[in-house]
Amino acid sequence: MTDSLAVALVIGIAFGWTLERAGLGSAPKLAGQFYLTDFTVFKVMFSAIVTAMLGAFWLARLGVLDLSRVYMPETYLAPQLAGGLLFGAGFVIAGLCPGTSCVAAATGRGDGALVMLGMFCGVLVTGLAFAPLRRFYESTARGPLTLPDLLHVPYGVVVAAVVAMALTAFQFAGRLERRA
Amino acid sequence: MMGTRSRGLAVSGSRGGSNPWFRGFAVSGSRGENTAQPRNRETPRPRPYADPYIAGTGLGLVLLAAFVIAGRGLGASGAFASGAAGVVAAASPARAAANPYFARYLAGDGPWHEWLLLEIAGVVIGGFLSALAAGRLRAAIERGPGIGRGSRLANAFAGGSAMGVGAVLARGCTSGLALTGGALLSAGSWLFMMAAFAGAYLVAPIVKRAWR
Numbered sequence: 039m040t041d042s043l044a045v046a047l048v049i050g051i052a053f054g055w056t057l058e059r060a061g062l063g064s065a066p067k068l069a070g071q072f073y074l075t076d077f078t079v080f081k082v083m084f085s086a087i088v089t090a091m092l093g094a095f096w097l098a099r100l101g102v103l104d105l106s107r108v109y110m111p112e113t114y115l116a117p118q119l120a121g122g123l124l125f126g127a128g129f130v131i132a133g134l135c136p137g138t139s140c141v142a143a144a145t146g147r148g149d150g151a152l153v154m155l156g157m158f159c160g161v162l163v164t165g166l167a168f169a170p171l172r173r174f175y176e177s178t179a180r181g182p183l184t185l186p187d188l189l190h191v192p193y194g195v196v197v198a199a200v201v202a203m204a205l206t207a208f209q210f211a212g213r214l215e216r217r218a
Numbered sequence: 219m220m221g222t223r224s225r226g227l228a229v230s231g232s233r234g235g236s237n238p239w240f241r242g243f244a245v246s247g248s249r250g251e252n253t254a255q256p257r258n259r260e261t262p263r264p265r266p267y268a269d270p271y272i273a274g275t276g277l278g279l280v281l282l283a284a285f286v287i288a289g290r291g292l293g294a295s296g297a298f299a300s301g302a303a304g305v306v307a308a309a310s311p312a313r314a315a316a317n318p319y320f321a322r323y324l325a326g327d328g329p330w331h332e333w334l335l336l337e338i339a340g341v342v343i344g345g346f347l348s349a350l351a352a353g354r355l356r357a358a359i360e361r362g363p364g365i366g367r368g369s370r371l372a373n374a375f376a377g378g379s380a381m382g383v384g385a386v387l388a389r390g391c392t393s394g395l396a397l398t399g400g401a402l403l404s405a406g407s408w409l410f411m412m413a414a415f416a417g418a419y420l421v422a423p424i425v426k427r428a429w430r
Contacts, residue, residue: 043336045288050340052280053292053393057341058348060273065360065374069429072422081270082277083397089278090401094285102286109290111390111399113406118395121388122413123420125381130418131425132377133360135392136385137294139378140338141345146357152374154298159375160382161295162302168319168386175387183405196403208271 054141063141065133065149072130075218077211084204095197115178132156264353281401290333291398295385297338304329319386334394362429373428384414 060082061067070076097103129135132153134142139157142150164171186193267273284291303323307314314320323329349355361370385391388410390399396414399407 040331042288042333043331046333046336047340047343049280049284049288049292050337050342051344051347052283052340053277053337054341054344054346055348056273056277056280056344058345058354059268059276059352060270061267063345063349063354066362066429069362072418073426073430078267078270082274083392083400085271085274086277086281086397087400089275090281090285090291090397091278091403093278093282094401097282097286105402107289108285108402110402111395111404111407113404113409114389115406115409118388118406118410119413121384121386122410123384123417125384125388125391125410126414126417126419127421128377128380128382128384129392129414130377130422131373131428132381133374133429134377135294136298136381137292137338137341137391137393140294140341142360144342144345145349146355148357148359149361149370149374152371153378153381156375156378156380157295157382157385158298158302158378160379161298161386162305162382163379164383164386165299165302165317165319166306168317171387172318180405185403185405185408188405193403200403 053137054144057138057141058145062138063145063147063150065142065147065153068135068138069130069133074214077215080211081208084207088201088204091197091200095193110182110184113180113183114176115180117175117177120174128160277397278401281397284398285401288333291394291401292337293334293390293394293398294338294341295382295391296334296394297332298382299323299386300329300332300335362427364430365428370428373425 057063061078062082067076068079071079094103094105094108098105132139134150134153136154136157139150139153143154144150168175184193185191186196189196268276281292299319300323303314303320306317306320307324307329314324323332329335346355359367359370361367365373381391388395388406390396390407390410392414395404395407396411400411
């Protein structure tokens, strides 16, 4: 195994560990997000985004991290909108997302294994039937577009706005949970 | 190893038996009340989950470490795509090479040496070890109170399939696109994230019986 793959394995172990610690290997807990009874998904996801976003921002400013060498996902507006809607529908039906289904299955949950199998079949069939989808898949390409590029606002301002939005949303999440 | 109790393996409803690995490894249809399991004399109660903000901060640090060490973020759906490419290539190498979606995974060391596949193998190991340490390993089909096991498994498969199609179209899932791209402020990632939450909230009332 190469160094890069060893790193992948170690990072994956840490990823799986934190997901399980948070309770994200349990489908009814994740589903609670969509009935406003349990905001664990939102809280974990956005505290992770805020942490990594602030870390990347400051490490880049201090010259420790070269952001141009970190892979930036590419933007394809229509496929990501349509794919996102379908993905979200699948998420609430399955109760798990692809990463958390692996944790659920690893901890003995049969439903997690079936989500993994469904995910695999969905990707396999879509890949095999890719030819007619290709035009849509490659439509509305915007390259590695970022929110600061899109909004013409400095990187640091968007970072601060995301932090402020997340902190506000955490307050609301807490209030809604207490009411549930 | 034999004869010693494996602390933390068992959670609820001990089934007895002499094998310490399977004693107390209950097969039950859990309703997801992790902390409300009946306490068993032999089996310790599972530890409660971590605070979501602490776990989320930890997850953010793992993601940041991936940026710094590997120059890329986390992912999950890419591992499924890589595995699917590997299966297609094993069944029909010509077909895989001619397929524009799978062909990209056949470059380099091949689909079974893909970074995300190893990362997901790590997720399985890490999730297992965490649950083992916290006494949360349990063979169960987790479901809402109003749904049978068969329906729950059918939903799990159907929902998984829909996510598979969606993740191919969007070029990622909650890990690689929403979490990783979200932290990097990718416009497409934020669009995907909002679309996914919208899709889930739109469908939630329709599948309410499965969870409430």
